[in-house]
Amino acid sequence: MARVVAIVMAGGQGSRLYPLTKIRSKPAVPIAGRFRLIDIPISNCIHSGYRKIFILTQFSTESLHRHIFLTYRFDNFTKDFVTILSAQQTPENRDWYQGTADAVRQNLQFFENLGDLVLILSGDHLYRMDYRKFVDFHLQKGADISISVTPVRTDQVRDFGVMKTDRSGRIVEFQEKPKDPALVDRMRIPEEAFREFGIPQAGRTHLASMGIYVFNWNALRELLEHSDHEDFGREVIPPAISRKKVFGYLFDGYWEDIGTIPHFFEANLNLTEPLPQFNFYDEEKPIFTHARFLPGSKILDSEVHHSILCEGSIINQSRIRQSIVGVRSRIEEKCSLERTVMMGADYFESNEEKSRNAAAGIPPIGIGRECEIRSAIIDKNARIGNGVKLINAKNTRDEQTDNYVIVNGIIVVPKNGIIPDGTVI
Numbered sequence: 001m002a003r004v005v006a007i008v009m010a011g012g013q014g015s016r017l018y019p020l021t022k023i024r025s026k027p028a029v030p031i032a033g034r035f036r037l038i039d040i041p042i043s044n045c046i047h048s049g050y051r052k053i054f055i056l057t058q059f060s061t062e063s064l065h066r067h068i069f070l071t072y073r074f075d076n077f078t079k080d081f082v083t084i085l086s087a088q089q090t091p092e093n094r095d096w097y098q099g100t101a102d103a104v105r106q107n108l109q110f111f112e113n114l115g116d117l118v119l120i121l122s123g124d125h126l127y128r129m130d131y132r133k134f135v136d137f138h139l140q141k142g143a144d145i146s147i148s149v150t151p152v153r154t155d156q157v158r159d160f161g162v163m164k165t166d167r168s169g170r171i172v173e174f175q176e177k178p179k180d181p182a183l184v185d186r187m188r189i190p191e192e193a194f195r196e197f198g199i200p201q202a203g204r205t206h207l208a209s210m211g212i213y214v215f216n217w218n219a220l221r222e223l224l225e226h227s228d229h230e231d232f233g234r235e236v237i238p239p240a241i242s243r244k245k246v247f248g249y250l251f252d253g254y255w256e257d258i259g260t261i262p263h264f265f266e267a268n269l270n271l272t273e274p275l276p277q278f279n280f281y282d283e284e285k286p287i288f289t290h291a292r293f294l295p296g297s298k299i300l301d302s303e304v305h306h307s308i309l310c311e312g313s314i315i316n317q318s319r320i321r322q323s324i325v326g327v328r329s330r331i332e333e334k335c336s337l338e339r340t341v342m343m344g345a346d347y348f349e350s351n352e353e354k355s356r357n358a359a360a361g362i363p364p365i366g367i368g369r370e371c372e373i374r375s376a377i378i379d380k381n382a383r384i385g386n387g388v389k390l391i392n393a394k395n396t397r398d399e400q401t402d403n404y405v406i407v408n409g410i411i412v413v414p415k416n417g418i419i420p421d422g423t424v425i
Contacts (some may be wrong), residue, residue: 006120019415036067043288056103122211127256144244150252162184302316318331371388392425
């Protein structure tokens, strides 16, 4: 069997997810009320049997590092590991990571002799994949590089690297985020190619890179050591197509790049559906996260529809619809939440803390009495005062202030944000 070492790229700044990434890296952003995005690729690796995992980090790392250290500890009787390689300056190199390829290049010495194959993953996507099938495909094709691809519609092409393949799956052309209509049309995959892959076309016209790669170790080292390319999708892969055997592995399951506030918001709300596109309720392949040992949710005379209530939350005489209520959330009486992602809190406030804050005019963590909240994201430890209305009353599409941000009509209250009593947004 081929030895596989996994590398999770978790150093992205995530500027398009601001303000959720104001004080944390993108892979550390909470999802589904109790998990973090980094849990997805690590859990997929563990279920695939690939337990030699490096996490490459750079921006706002404290929250991410703490989560990984508290969560992923293999026992002393195995050589498996989850190791963080944070960007660092050395006598030979004074630069931070300049891109995905540069990050791997700067750490090649740590991967030496650990695997015949290198599995490179993104730390901020939502999907479930058995990487063993991907690796088997790579070996069967005798590939130097394999790229996991997913079918997309024409209107989605400008957001992805897209490629054309021959009947065997070998990639013959790769274009990173093409904008020119003629080029987009040239990269179209014919209907018979979908039949060859054995999947329905269903209105999809192109194959997009998922940012997931398998490299032969020797090919990876050669491509990185003899170039100064900084990014895999934009600079390393396109020229490699003519020099190496590069194949596309078709993945037709659910996959979402949590790259923007609207994508993040809709991916979370989809989890409240009776049959969500991503299943966190798979007992055979659960998504792992930090064990918190919290009490169950307490619901006092409340009405809840199509929502997820996480452990440690208290809901008092309120109405919750199509929302996620994260760990340790507190919602006081006569509140209404609709299409809201509430991430919860890192700790329970004591009565003494609440009294001290009240004397200073600071609301307690959570949502106060008689609040109305629609189409909003409330980050961890946010304090929403009594009588607050977060309803986008002016129908604003985009706005940025110190206390909140509106993105595509979605109100976002940042971590530790404070919204005073009676505020209407």
